[in-house]
Amino acid sequence: MAAIKNSDVYRGSTSRKINKFLSRAVVYVIAILAAIIVVFPLIWIIFTAFKSLPETYVWPPTWLPVRWRFDNIAQLFKTIPFARYFLNSVVVSLPICILNLFFCSLSGYIFAKFNFPGKNVIFIAVLATIMIPFQVTMIPAFAILKTFGWNNSYLGLIIPAMVGAFGIFLMRQFMMSIPTELIEAARMDGASEWRIYLQLIVPSSRHAFAALAIFTFLDSWNAFLWPLIVIDTPAMRTLPLGLALLKTQYISQWPLIMMATLLTSLPVIIVYIIFQGQFTRGILLSGLKQ
Amino acid sequence: MGKVITLTMPIKKRYSKLQAPQRRFAYLALIIPMAVLITFVIVPTILAGYYSLNDFNMIKPPQFVGLSNFVELFSDPIFQAALRNTIVYMVACVAAQLVVGLGLAIIVTREWLLGRTFFRTIYFLPVVISMVAVSIIWQWIFDSRVGLINLALGFIGIAPQPWLSSASQALLVIIIISVWKFSGYNVVIFTAAIQNISKDYYEAAAVDGSNGWTDFWFITLPLISPTLLFAIITSAIGSFQVFDSVYVITQGMGGPNFSTMTLLVYLYKHAFDGMRFGYGSAVSIVMFGILMILTLVQLRIGRSSSEAMNF
Numbered sequence: 001m002a003a004i005k006n007s008d009v010y011r012g013s014t015s016r017k018i019n020k021f022l023s024r025a026v027v028y029v030i031a032i033l034a035a036i037i038v039v040f041p042l043i044w045i046i047f048t049a050f051k052s053l054p055e056t057y058v059w060p061p062t063w064l065p066v067r068w069r070f071d072n073i074a075q076l077f078k079t080i081p082f083a084r085y086f087l088n089s090v091v092v093s094l095p096i097c098i099l100n101l102f103f104c105s106l107s108g109y110i111f112a113k114f115n116f117p118g119k120n121v122i123f124i125a126v127l128a129t130i131m132i133p134f135q136v137t138m139i140p141a142f143a144i145l146k147t148f149g150w151n152n153s154y155l156g157l158i159i160p161a162m163v164g165a166f167g168i169f170l171m172r173q174f175m176m177s178i179p180t181e182l183i184e185a186a187r188m189d190g191a192s193e194w195r196i197y198l199q200l201i202v203p204s205s206r207h208a209f210a211a212l213a214i215f216t217f218l219d220s221w222n223a224f225l226w227p228l229i230v231i232d233t234p235a236m237r238t239l240p241l242g243l244a245l246l247k248t249q250y251i252s253q254w255p256l257i258m259m260a261t262l263l264t265s266l267p268v269i270i271v272y273i274i275f276q277g278q279f280t281r282g283i284l285l286s287g288l289k290q
Numbered sequence: 291m292g293k294v295i296t297l298t299m300p301i302k303k304r305y306s307k308l309q310a311p312q313r314r315f316a317y318l319a320l321i322i323p324m325a326v327l328i329t330f331v332i333v334p335t336i337l338a339g340y341y342s343l344n345d346f347n348m349i350k351p352p353q354f355v356g357l358s359n360f361v362e363l364f365s366d367p368i369f370q371a372a373l374r375n376t377i378v379y380m381v382a383c384v385a386a387q388l389v390v391g392l393g394l395a396i397i398v399t400r401e402w403l404l405g406r407t408f409f410r411t412i413y414f415l416p417v418v419i420s421m422v423a424v425s426i427i428w429q430w431i432f433d434s435r436v437g438l439i440n441l442a443l444g445f446i447g448i449a450p451q452p453w454l455s456s457a458s459q460a461l462l463v464i465i466i467i468s469v470w471k472f473s474g475y476n477v478v479i480f481t482a483a484i485q486n487i488s489k490d491y492y493e494a495a496a497v498d499g500s501n502g503w504t505d506f507w508f509i510t511l512p513l514i515s516p517t518l519l520f521a522i523i524t525s526a527i528g529s530f531q532v533f534d535s536v537y538v539i540t541q542g543m544g545g546p547n548f549s550t551m552t553l554l555v556y557l558y559k560h561a562f563d564g565m566r567f568g569y570g571s572a573v574s575i576v577m578f579g580i581l582m583i584l585t586l587v588q589l590r591i592g593r594s595s596s597e598a599m600n601f
Contacts, residue, residue: 140334
């Protein structure tokens with residue numbers, strides 16, 4: 001072995017250097033090419049969003065708009081109640097995030113640090129619900145929702161999504177590692193259970209909170225199928241729903257559709273770029289989200 | 291009542307006798323979350339089984355029809371097409387996302403690569419964008435008349451393709467879209483798995499004259515194989531439930547000529563457009579059965595994989 005290595009070294013460091021240089025160059029080319037494939041479609045929608053309708057039908061296509069039509073933005077807001085869709089998305093996603101953080105962390109804490117009759121049975125039932133796919137529950141859940149009169153309402157979008165088995169499990173896994181002695185000590189000092197939860201458990205689980213907040217926000221902001229089922233009237237549409245139906249309504253009006261797509265995706269992209277470290281950490285923390 | 295032993299925290303004697311206020315707190319805290327899970331997950335699961343044996347339009351009470359929904363289902367050629375398409379889609383997506391994810395993860399873990407974090411950040415970007423937006427973007431790019439893909443093909447002398455208006459190419463486009471959207475997820479988890487491998491292995495192998503390829507085949511691949519297996523199962527489960535892209539691109543029709551019809555789109559169409567909620571529930575039960583098999587595989591490999599990933 002050593003002999004082979006030596007002869008390799010002897011045969012000429014220049015050819016080895018060239019080889020190494022070439023293989024690294026190939027890796028760079030692939031990395032950059034992949035980045036272009038990811039980013040280019042996003043840049044292309046920006047260009048299209050600011051073109052005139054006839055310009056989108058020129059062949060071969062123009063790259064940059066001949067003239068940047070910033071009034072396309074105003075046009076979009078005139079054509080559809082885009083601001084209303086945006087507001088609906090906020091009004092639905094925000095409570096879903098807050099409720100999930102509160103109830104998942106609270107239940108996770110209970111399952112991690114409390115013992116009481118029936119705990120294991122309840123926890124196993126919670127775990128079992130992770131395995132039930134959404135398409136099985138969506139028809140009966142909608143039927144139940146209708147009996148409450150929650151169809152076509154914010155409540156119908158928020159309540160079924162306000163707590164999830166995955167979030168409970170994530171929180172519980174994280175809170176298992178909080179030293180029980182700390183909780184005991186707080187109890188000795190006379191702290192109430194709520195105070196222990198709010199002042200000890202919540203601050204020590206910041207990372208799990210961040211991870212869960214990101215997942216819940218993405219899931220609820222991008223949700224499509226459930227709003228499609230629950231919502232009937234245009235005024236109640238969330239962004240993805242409004243976007244999908246805009247596309248069916250204004251077939252081939254690409255500048256309009258692309259402007260809506262751009263404005264829908266932009267908030268998420270900005271949030272992602274600001275918190276991108278948290279995103280990757282969240283994924284790794286949660287193990288693997290199904 | 292005295293001795294409650296949990297699966298996860300064995301022999302913690304001080305907790306075996308919990309005081310009443312703590313027990314009360316525990317039950318109180320769980321009431322609302324459990325009520326939600328029972329009302330919107332557990333009861334619906336049972337109801338789905340019941341509805342699947344009934345004719346049900348949500349106006350009149352369910353009417354028992356036995357297994358006739360299932361009989362009708364399996365004899366419907368469109369259901370068969372949906373099942374076939376879903377499986378083709380799932381296999382293609384899993385394979386492509388695995389190869390792309392692994393390839394890019396290997397690249398962004400090269401220590402000499404400048405901008406590793408930048409590349410990883412970019413690759414993950416499509417994961418956060420809504421599938422509705424992503425589908426619309428790609429429908430525009432694959433446009434048969436003025437789309438960029440046909441423009442690019444023109445440069446290398448290939449005639450424009452019909453893509454989404456062709457029954458033989460539409461499913462391929464749907465697959466490409468999901469590979470673009472989800473591969474970045476695999477990049478992140480594979481990157482973490484690769485970075486968890488101790489450098490000692492590579493150093494020891496280098497002494498024995500190992501190079502990049504043998505490193506990959508004999509060290510990297512075997513050591514991250516639990517993560518790979520896990521990614522395969524999770525992306526299989528995810529792809530099996532494909533809905534948004536097909537619904538948005540084909541207006542919920544699964545066209546052209548049912549070439550992109552998938553199980554969940556089929557379910558939605560019959561249940562919510564056709565008001566046949568019993569029939570739709572029967573579809574969901576069939577999907578549940580198939581997913582159950584995938585989930586059991588996931589559970590079997592889940593333990594070894596989370597150990598190996600050491601997150």
